[in-house]
Amino acid sequence: MTVENILRDYHLKSTTCRKFILNELLRSQTALTEHEIKTSFPDLFDRVTFYRTLKTLEDAGVIHKIVLQDNTTRYAVSRKSFHEEDIHSHFHCCVCNEVFCIQSKSRINMELPQGFVQHRVSMIVEGVCAACN
Amino acid sequence: MTVENILRDYHLKSTTCRKFILNELLRSQTALTEHEIKTSFPDLFDRVTFYRTLKTLEDAGVIHKIVLQDNTTRYAVSRKSFHEEDIHSHFHCCVCNEVFCIQSKSRINMELPQGFVQHRVSMIVEGVCAACN
DNA sequence: GTTACATTTGCAACAATGTTGCATTTGTAA
DNA sequence: TTACAAATGCAACATTGTTGCAAATGTAAC
Numbered sequence: 001m002t003v004e005n006i007l008r009d010y011h012l013k014s015t016t017c018r019k020f021i022l023n024e025l026l027r028s029q030t031a032l033t034e035h036e037i038k039t040s041f042p043d044l045f046d047r048v049t050f051y052r053t054l055k056t057l058e059d060a061g062v063i064h065k066i067v068l069q070d071n072t073t074r075y076a077v078s079r080k081s082f083h084e085e086d087i088h089s090h091f092h093c094c095v096c097n098e099v100f101c102i103q104s105k106s107r108i109n110m111e112l113p114q115g116f117v118q119h120r121v122s123m124i125v126e127g128v129c130a131a132c133n
Numbered sequence: 134m135t136v137e138n139i140l141r142d143y144h145l146k147s148t149t150c151r152k153f154i155l156n157e158l159l160r161s162q163t164a165l166t167e168h169e170i171k172t173s174f175p176d177l178f179d180r181v182t183f184y185r186t187l188k189t190l191e192d193a194g195v196i197h198k199i200v201l202q203d204n205t206t207r208y209a210v211s212r213k214s215f216h217e218e219d220i221h222s223h224f225h226c227c228v229c230n231e232v233f234c235i236q237s238k239s240r241i242n243m244e245l246p247q248g249f250v251q252h253r254v255s256m257i258v259e260g261v262c263a264a265c266n
Numbered sequence: 267g268t269t270a271c272a273t274t275t276g277c278a279a280c281a282a283t284g285t286t287g288c289a290t291t292t293g294t295a296a
Numbered sequence: 297t298t299a300c301a302a303a304t305g306c307a308a309c310a311t312t313g314t315t316g317c318a319a320a321t322g323t324a325a326c
Contacts, residue, residue, distance in 0.1 A: 013273070013274075013321090014322075014323090015273090015275085015321075015322070016274095016275095016321090017274080017275075034312085045275080045276090046275070046276045046277070047312090047313085048277080048313090049274075049275050049276070051312085051313060052274080052275085052314095053275095056274090065202075066202075067201070067202045067203075067204055068200070069198070069200045069255055071200055071206065071283095071284090073204065073312085089243075091245065091249060102243075102244075102245065102246075103246075108241055110222075110235075110258065111235075112258070113236075113263065114263060115262070115263025115264075115266050116224060116260060116261070116262055116266075117260045117261045117266060118258050118259075118260045119227070119260040119261070120258075120259045120260070121256060121257070121259070122202055122256070122259070123241075123255070123257075124254070124255050124256075125253075126252050126254070126255070127245075127249060127253070128249070128250045128252070129248070129249055130246065130247060130248025130249055131248075133249075146292090146293055146294075146302070147293075147294090148292075148293070148302090148303060148304085149292090149303095149304095150303080150304080167283085178304080178305090179304070179305045179306070180283090180284085181284090181286090181305070181306080182303075182305070184283085184284060184285080185285095185303080186303085186304090189303090204312090204313090206283090
């Protein structure tokens with residue numbers, strides 16, 4: 001699946017910035033920060049273009065954003081197999097600081113106070129990844 | 134339990150800013166943003182003092198910080214009954230935008246990839262709270 | 267291949283959030 | 297009351313993200 005094909009599938013124009021970001025995210029096994037996506041060519045695009053492109057890709061559902069408890073934001077390609085009602089979970093390794101999307105379906109046994117209705121759950125697991133263990 | 138007693142328990146000096154923040158957080162049923170804590174007296178303290186005081190209270194374990202997926206940061210008083218290994222879960226109402234600490238012990242059935250070790254889990258449940266339902 | 271036109275991009279300027287260094291003030295233990 | 301570490305205010309800076317507008321670009325139709 002080429003970057004161009006993915007963009008066409010989502011009815012998005014095949015622009016340089018979109019192709020670049022998508023390519024970097026596809027190459028990576030982990031979720032990347034804005035800074036990390038840019039590392040190979042830091043000034044290839046204006047910061048504004050970068051933010052707008054990330055938002056376009058996110059709104060279209062090509063990628064998704066992950067906000068960690070340390071306030072850093074990361075992005076990863078969305079895999080089509082995920083359903084809206086699935087739990088959106090990520091693993092944050094506190095040694096190498098990498099973030100992984102957790103593919104396995106996690107089930108939660110939540111006790112909410114009366115009257116509270118659950119829509120979506122986002123979960124961040126902190127710990128040590130296989131490589132750092 | 135007065136604000137002064139709480140601060141003494143944690144071996145913290147009883148300063149105006151600490152007392153103010155702690156008081157506002159104790160009065161609230163929900164987690165508050167920096168802005169919300171300040172609403173009654175917006176310019177009572179310098180922004181720097183505010184940030185430093187929040188950090189002091191957080192480091193001491195009096196309060197805790199919650200970062201939502203929309204990148205906003207909120208603070209709430211920590212209840213001593215919580216243990217480190219407990220899941221830190223919060224409810225974010227998408228109607229009134231309030232954030233509640235979830236007191237009930239939630240158990241999670243996580244399937245992590247091999248070699249991954251779980252330390253702490255932070256979970257944000259999005260949905261509709263009892264008042265908005 | 268050209269053309270036309272909406273969309274995307276770059277630039278400038280701004281806004282929100284958070285940090286650092288340093289001088290002054292304040293809380294508290296002695 | 298005093299002494300001193302700790303907390304505060306101020307100025308300046310850093311990072312992250314946004315808005316308006318003019319110029320450049322992608323693509324569908326010709």
